[in-house]
Amino acid sequence: MNSMNILSVRGVSRTFHTPTQGSTVALQATDLDVAENDFVTILGPSGCGKSTLLRIVAGLDEPSGGQVLLDGKPVTAPGADRGMVFQSYTLFPWLTVLDNVCFGLRERGMARGQQIELAQGFLAKVGLQKFAKHFPKQLSGGMQQRTALARALANQPRMLLMDEPFGALDHQTRELMQELLLGIWESERKTVLFVTHDIDEAIFMGSRVVVMSARPGRIKSDLAVPFEHPRHYRIKTQPAFAELKGELTEQLRTEVLAAAAA
Numbered sequence: 001m002n003s004m005n006i007l008s009v010r011g012v013s014r015t016f017h018t019p020t021q022g023s024t025v026a027l028q029a030t031d032l033d034v035a036e037n038d039f040v041t042i043l044g045p046s047g048c049g050k051s052t053l054l055r056i057v058a059g060l061d062e063p064s065g066g067q068v069l070l071d072g073k074p075v076t077a078p079g080a081d082r083g084m085v086f087q088s089y090t091l092f093p094w095l096t097v098l099d100n101v102c103f104g105l106r107e108r109g110m111a112r113g114q115q116i117e118l119a120q121g122f123l124a125k126v127g128l129q130k131f132a133k134h135f136p137k138q139l140s141g142g143m144q145q146r147t148a149l150a151r152a153l154a155n156q157p158r159m160l161l162m163d164e165p166f167g168a169l170d171h172q173t174r175e176l177m178q179e180l181l182l183g184i185w186e187s188e189r190k191t192v193l194f195v196t197h198d199i200d201e202a203i204f205m206g207s208r209v210v211v212m213s214a215r216p217g218r219i220k221s222d223l224a225v226p227f228e229h230p231r232h233y234r235i236k237t238q239p240a241f242a243e244l245k246g247e248l249t250e251q252l253r254t255e256v257l258a259a260a261a262a
Contacts, residue, residue, distance in 0.1 A: 006158060006191050007034040007057065011066030014052050025216035026052045029066060032210065032219060034159075039185055039192045041206030043199065043248065045256045049217025050195045051163050057193060058084050058161050070158065080104065083152030087164040089144040091136040097123065097147050098132040104155040122150040125184055142173040149181065153188065162194040166201070178204055179233060186230050199248050203241060204231065211251050214259035221251060 009032040016024045027049040034040050044050045055061040057068050059078040068075040070082070078084075091100050101119035110118075123129045126146040136144055145165060152160055165181075166174040178201060185192060196202050202209045203225055211221045225244065227235050235241055 004035045005033045006036045006071060007032070007193070008069040008072075009033075009053070009057065009066070010069065012053065012056055012063045012068060013065040014049065014056065014061070015064045027056075027063075028216045028218040030217070030219055034191060034193060037189045037191055038208065039194065039206050040208045040210060041194045041196055041202040042210045042212060043196060043202040043252065044212030044217065045214050045252060045259050046197065047215050047259070048212045048255070049215060050197075050212055053212075053217070054161050054163050054193065054195050057159075058082055060084075080108065080155050081158040083155055083157035083160045085145075085148050085152050085160065085162045085165045087167040089136065089141070089148050091144055091147055091151075093136050095135075096132065097128060097134050097136070097139070100136070100147055101151045101154050103151060108155075119150070119154050122154045123147075125153070125187075126150045126180065140173075141169055142177060145169065145177060146180070149184075153184070153190070157190070159191045159193065162192065164195055164197070167196075167198075174201075175233060181205070182229075182231055199245055199252065200236060202248070203244055204233070204236060209244075209248060211248065212255075214255040220255070223248070 009030055011029045011031060012027065013029045014027040016026055030053060042050050052061065056063050057075065059075050092103065098119055101122060102115040105115040105118060120129060120132065123132055126149055128143060128146055128150065131139065131143065166177045169177060182205060194205055206225050209223045209225060210219055212218065213220045226240055
């Protein structure tokens with residue numbers, strides 16, 4: 001393994017077995033390397049195995065073949081070294097915003113004062129320090145997702161794994177969340193693996209865009225994104241953005257048509 005790679009996916013495949021439908025190959029043998037501090041977006045049609053791959057990296061699902069290495073060690077279960085953010089906010093409704101962010105720190109046995117200090121720092125980063133005592137039901141969708149992001153970051157994971165985290169948000173909120181996350185990534189330099197089916201989001205957020213084929217999923221292409229950081233939403237108006245979007249649209253369209261014809 002290249003010493004610069006924090007994550008190595010080696011020949012990982014996943015087949016699901018059901019009594020009614022028999023065997024379904026969700027993911028063909030897949031290789032993927034993610035370097036330290038990289039922001040890799042995974043793009044693909046619905047049902048192509050993007051989320052399956054992410055869940056295997058998270059240790060929430062077991063591969064049928066191959067293995068995942070994090071810092072050279074096999075991944076066999078979930079761990080605090082990987083922070084997961086889902087599309088649904090997965091907050092504990094009975095805990096305040098502050099206590100949701102403190103949850104993982106409490107589980108690790110950190111002293112309460114230290115938990116609060118760390119949690120408040122991350123709530124400030126996501127602009128929610130004034131909402132620490134609110135409960136999730138009192139927050140908008142975007143604010144709930146910011147809380148989920150602060151909770152994942154507070155655990156100080158080696159990697160952030162994000163499964164369409166902004167998919168349930170309205171367009172304006174989604175764009176603001178993209179900028180917020182990029183700003184945090186630029187300051188924290190976490191390694192991020194980010195699943196999306198939105199082409200603009202994949203280009204704007206990622207330093208690389210990995211495109212997956214229709215099911216059974218495999219990596220079809222891996223493209224570098226040619227924009228420097230810090231990024232501003234105005235890059236979406238640049239010709240290079242439109243060119244890359246056109247190329248990715250064509251690749252994705254081919255896969256969606258293949259899926260429909262299958």
